[in-house]
Amino acid sequence: MQSSEITKHLPFLSVPDLMTRRAASVLGRSTVSVCLASLFVASVCAGDLISIDGFFDEWAAVPVAVPDPEGDGITEDIALLRITNDSSSLFLDLAFHNPEFTLRSQNSITLYIDTDEDAQTGLAIHGIGAELEWCLGCASGVFHQAQGAENLGRNDSEVLIAPAYTSRRFELALSLASNPMTLNGTQVPGRLSIVVAASGQGDFLPDAPVGVEYVIDSSPLQGPPPISLTRLQESHLRLMSYNTEFSGILDPERQPFFERIIKALNPDIMAFQELRNAAAVEAVIAEWLQVPLFSVEVMGNTLVSRFPILDSTVLIP
Ligand SMILES: [Ca+2]
Numbered sequence: 001m002q003s004s005e006i007t008k009h010l011p012f013l014s015v016p017d018l019m020t021r022r023a024a025s026v027l028g029r030s031t032v033s034v035c036l037a038s039l040f041v042a043s044v045c046a047g048d049l050i051s052i053d054g055f056f057d058e059w060a061a062v063p064v065a066v067p068d069p070e071g072d073g074i075t076e077d078i079a080l081l082r083i084t085n086d087s088s089s090l091f092l093d094l095a096f097h098n099p100e101f102t103l104r105s106q107n108s109i110t111l112y113i114d115t116d117e118d119a120q121t122g123l124a125i126h127g128i129g130a131e132l133e134w135c136l137g138c139a140s141g142v143f144h145q146a147q148g149a150e151n152l153g154r155n156d157s158e159v160l161i162a163p164a165y166t167s168r169r170f171e172l173a174l175s176l177a178s179n180p181m182t183l184n185g186t187q188v189p190g191r192l193s194i195v196v197a198a199s200g201q202g203d204f205l206p207d208a209p210v211g212v213e214y215v216i217d218s219s220p221l222q223g224p225p226p227i228s229l230t231r232l233q234e235s236h237l238r239l240m241s242y243n244t245e246f247s248g249i250l251d252p253e254r255q256p257f258f259e260r261i262i263k264a265l266n267p268d269i270m271a272f273q274e275l276r277n278a279a280a281v282e283a284v285i286a287e288w289l290q291v292p293l294f295s296v297e298v299m300g301n302t303l304v305s306r307f308p309i310l311d312s313t314v315l316i317p
């Protein structure tokens with residue numbers, strides 16, 4: 001679900017002063033100096049409040065863990081890495097010198113993370129012993145554990161990346177609760193050693209064959225302020241896009257959830273995917289919002305509007 005007005009004004013993008021920050025602990029053995037949640041919710045506790053949304057305002061107070069030179073890459077040319085965490089995720093801010101590209105596909109940029117503070121265990125790579133090997137552009141990886149290597153799929157490491165479109169800078173979240181992080185539930189990750197390798201290992205961060213050491217910060221952190229759903233100006237038009245999955249709005253069991261959300265957002269124009277029977281949808285939502293509505297259905301998608309719909313067409317057949 002997306003609401004354009006709300007997304008544009010997410011308050012946690014500009015509230016670093018409300019956060020209780022503390023110095024983090026990236027203990028670079030070579031170079032390093034340094035330190036120290038989804039669309040509507042940033043996790044509370046520890047490190048920094050990061051939202052994987054493709055906006056980088058909240059990274060401003062997080063120091064660069066490792067800069068990487070320009071011109072030493074073959075495919076991608078890594079530029080820098082920032083690291084922080086909250087109670088549930090490890091967050092990375094990863095930037096490149098090369099032209100914009102899509103991090104989520106068509107590359108083999110790989111994260112290697114030693115999660116057990118032991119260079120002698122896991123995959124021996126670039127001076128560390130990595131339990132987690134994760135190829136960003138492949139959305140797959142390997143858990144290198146004592147019992148042998150285990151292939152990881154898209155859901156096993158719970159890696160989030162934004163933006164999804166082309167960019168030179170990306171923010172990532174990796175679950176601290178995944179099996180490679182907890183060694184199958186036998187540890188709470190405390191100190192990590194991280195290496196980033198460009199496709200084909202054409203550029204490494206850090207350059208020297210060591211990892212960037214990062215100590216997970218478990219100190220409490222003040223949560224984000226509540227997000228106001230009040231329009232900044234009454235004249236604003238509020239648009240909502242919502243995939244309802246199998247005509248969910250017409251499912252009596254799921255209707256209370258949709259009613260709560262739609263009443264709270266109070267949109268002017270609602271673009272629903274996977275929702276047929278526009279007339280029935282219009283009637284249900286008109287009852288919820290207590291306003292007259294208009295609707296049209298095109299190819300299994302329903303548009304509901306407070307304003308008359310004069311015409312409709314399929315832009316992408
Ligand atoms: Ca962000």
Ligand SMILES: [Ca+2]
Pocket residue numbers: 068069070071072073077078079097203
């Ligand atoms: Ca580089």
Ligand SMILES: [Ca+2]
Pocket residue numbers: 114115116117118119120121122129130131
């Ligand atoms: Ca290890």
